[in-house]
Amino acid sequence: MGVITLAMLGSLAVLAVAGAVVWGQQADRPDPSAVLRGPTAGHPLGTDRLGRDLLARLLAATWPSLLPAVAATLLGAAAGITLGALTAVVGGRAARLLGALINLLLAFPALLVAMFFAALFGAGAGGAVFALAVACAPGFARITQTLAAQVAGTDFMAAARVLGLRRHRLLLRHVLPHIAEPLMLNTAVAAGSALVALSGLSFLGLGVQPPSYDWGLMLSQGLDRIYTEPLPAVAPGIAIVYATVAFQLLGEMLAGAAVRQARPRPEEEPVAHAARADRPASTDHVLEVEDLRVVLPTADGVVRPVRGVTLTLRRGELVGLVGESGSGKSLAALAVADLLPDDARVTWTTHRFLGADAESLTREQRRRQLATGMALIFQNPASAFNPSLRLGRQMTEAVRAHRGTPRAEAVEQALAQLQRVGLPAGRRLLRSRPFQLSGGQRQRVAIAAASMMRPDLIIADEPTTALDVTVQRQIMDLLRRVRREDATAILFISHDIALVADACDRVLVMYGGTIVENLPARELAAGARHPYTRMLVASVPDLAADRDPPPLTIEGGPPDPCGTAPGCPFHDRCPHRLDRCAVDSPVLSPLRPEHEVACWRPLPAAPLGGARETEEVEK
Ligand SMILES: Nc1ncnc2c1ncn2[C@@H]1O[C@H](COP(=O)(O)OP(=O)(O)OP(=O)(O)O)[C@@H](O)[C@H]1O
Numbered sequence: 148m149g150v151i152t153l154a155m156l157g158s159l160a161v162l163a164v165a166g167a168v169v170w171g172q173q174a175d176r177p178d179p180s181a182v183l184r185g186p187t188a189g190h191p192l193g194t195d196r197l198g199r200d201l202l203a204r205l206l207a208a209t210w211p212s213l214l215p216a217v218a219a220t221l222l223g224a225a226a227g228i229t230l231g232a233l234t235a236v237v238g239g240r241a242a243r244l245l246g247a248l249i250n251l252l253l254a255f256p257a258l259l260v261a262m263f264f265a266a267l268f269g270a271g272a273g274g275a276v277f278a279l280a281v282a283c284a285p286g287f288a289r290i291t292q293t294l295a296a297q298v299a300g301t302d303f304m305a306a307a308r309v310l311g312l313r314r315h316r317l318l319l320r321h322v323l324p325h326i327a328e329p330l331m332l333n334t335a336v337a338a339g340s341a342l343v344a345l346s347g348l349s350f351l352g353l354g355v356q357p358p359s360y361d362w363g364l365m366l367s368q369g370l371d372r373i374y375t376e377p378l379p380a381v382a383p384g385i386a387i388v389y390a391t392v393a394f395q396l397l398g399e400m401l402a403g404a405a406v407r408q409a410r411p412r413p414e415e416e417p418v419a420h421a422a423r424a425d426r427p428a429s430t431d432h433v434l435e436v437e438d439l440r441v442v443l444p445t446a447d448g449v450v451r452p453v454r455g456v457t458l459t460l461r462r463g464e465l466v467g468l469v470g471e472s473g474s475g476k477s478l479a480a481l482a483v484a485d486l487l488p489d490d491a492r493v494t495w496t497t498h499r500f501l502g503a504d505a506e507s508l509t510r511e512q513r514r515r516q517l518a519t520g521m522a523l524i525f526q527n528p529a530s531a532f533n534p535s536l537r538l539g540r541q542m543t544e545a546v547r548a549h550r551g552t553p554r555a556e557a558v559e560q561a562l563a564q565l566q567r568v569g570l571p572a573g574r575r576l577l578r579s580r581p582f583q584l585s586g587g588q589r590q591r592v593a594i595a596a597a598s599m600m601r602p603d604l605i606i607a608d609e610p611t612t613a614l615d616v617t618v619q620r621q622i623m624d625l626l627r628r629v630r631r632e633d634a635t636a637i638l639f640i641s642h643d644i645a646l647v648a649d650a651c652d653r654v655l656v657m658y659g660g661t662i663v664e665n666l667p668a669r670e671l672a673a674g675a676r677h678p679y680t681r682m683l684v685a686s687v688p689d690l691a692a693d694r695d696p697p698p699l700t701i702e703g704g705p706p707d708p709c710g711t712a713p714g715c716p717f718h719d720r721c722p723h724r725l726d727r728c729a730v731d732s733p734v735l736s737p738l739r740p741e742h743e744v745a746c747w748r749p750l751p752a753a754p755l756g757g758a759r760e761t762e763e764v765e766k
Pocket residue numbers: 443444445450452470471472473474475476477478479708
């Protein structure tokens with residue numbers, strides 16, 4: 148498509164530049180002896196009423212046909228984009244007024260607007276260009292407004308506003324660069340439409356006026372004798388279609404290039420989705436995942452945020468997943484829930500949920516199994532709910548869709564769940580919209596909604612991080628209640644080591660996309676054997692502890708998620724590393740029942756005094 152598009156655009160560009168120079172004289176030379184001729188060898192498209200060669204006129208008209216179309220598009224785009232983008236940087240009332248103005252302008256059909264203004268500005272090429280620019284500006288304003296609205300709410304815009312950036316800087320530096328790509332595509336496509344519209348205006352006598360001419364005027368003049376000589380009308384029609392298709396293809400090509408740039412193909416990895424037959428399915432195991440890997444394409448190459456995660460969750464078990472930011476906790480969880488974007492490459496050797504291998508299910512069976520068996524609770528309860536829908540509808544949606552539960556029964560179930568999470572005024576709540584609730588209430592509703600299907604597994608991705616400390620404990624207690632009463636397994640992702648140690652049964656410690664230690668939560672403080680776990684625990688500040696020396700910090704930074712270096716991911720930050728740590732990757736191996744570690748040199752168990760003492764003893 149790229150080659151064809153470039154060939155078409157190239158031919159138009161050559162004709163536009165050379166057409167008037169090469170064929171201009173011939174196009175304007177009258178021949179009284181050859182008036183209104185049909186196609187002959189000398190005049191392949193025939194002649195007009197002054198005996199001028201129509202092929203020469205068609206080729207010479209490339210420039211006067213294309214230039215006004217491109218000019219009108221650029222003018223309309225500049226006006227529309229400015230209008231639309233302003234809605235993102237001006238304040239509330241001004242933005243609403245601008246929005247209303249855009250809606251008002253859009254209410255009139257573009258061609259009617261163009262005809263009105265063409266008549267107002269006076270017939271002629273200049274008037275037609277301005278008329279068309281006015282007509283296409285609202286379309287650009289609308290798409291820009293929509294795109295800019297997505298940028299307006301971002302954190303970086305908020306930060307830029309806090310920094311006191313002026314509006315034009317916000318516009319030029321933050322808004323326009325983020326939405327430039329779709330606008331360019333739109334402009335290319337709009338140029339084709341502008342050509343058709345301008346030709347239409349010339350056809351109607353509102354555009355180019357004789358003795359000037361463009362394809363639209365030639366089409367109009369050829370129409371008089373279309374039944375006797377079709378070519379004089381058909382040929383300019385074909386020229387208009389040809390140029391319009393070239394502009395449309397340019398838009399398609401730019402769109403394709405944008406998508407490819409955003410999603411380069413991830414490298415093929417030799418990991419197959421082959422289930423391991425040597426591990427029998429266990430009904431006690433809700434989830435069994437082995438060697439889970441995620442590869443994500445980005446503009447700078449592929450990242451490998453999850454690099455061989457193996458985890459098992461038993462029924463009713465509350466398992467904490469901890470690790471520093473960027474270690475791949477969320478992506479591993481989303482991969483388990485099949486919620487990663489389509490371009491993510493997810494592989495595993497075993498993925499068994501509720502005893503069924505993922506490969507043995509059809510797409511539809513798997514979708515249904517995940518929808519009914521698994522629920523997710525996200526960090527930000529504000530974005531977990533659709534702000535425009537009442538909570539009742541959102542809470543009952545899944546049971547009604549997947550279980551066919553009648554509405555009244557679903558509402559009763561929702562009320563019972565709300566009661567259980569400590570929100571007794573259920574009926575009023577079900578009629579509320581998410582923004583009417585506090586963060587803690589919303590997270591309770593999220594837990595109630597997650598429990599509606601009585602799922603076998605709840606993945607809670609930092610459900611307490613956005614809440615204050617007292618509410619955090621309440622939410623944690625709720626999750627424990629849910630798992631106790633429903634025997635639901637819970638994977639609890641958190642940065643709060645103390646909370647995890649206190650509330651969970653087992654802790655998985657993640658570093659650099661792999662699980663480096665799996666141990667009972669009660670042993671986290673004193674029994675951790677991996678140096679990273681030990682340092683992670685030692686870096687947690689304790690209100691009761693002596694502040695001198697200050698809490699430990701782990702020197703260095705996390706491994707590059709794009710890197711492919713061998714060895715232990717923690718080796719360059721590890722004070723206990725051996726030579727082999729840089730070259731051999733340790734695998735998660737049992738030290739004793741219920742305790743696994745991926746380390747070539749696990750530390751000795753710490754004395755009862757805790758991790759900090761061990762660090763000091765070792766130093
Ligand atoms: N859509 C994405 N495209 C490319 N890289 C991504 C994408 N999402 C996440 N990453 C990268 O993958 C790595 C792991 O991200 P993930 O969100 O799983 O970390 P995390 O351990 O959950 O961190 P946090 O505790 O801060 O939420 C990070 O380096 C992140 O930058």
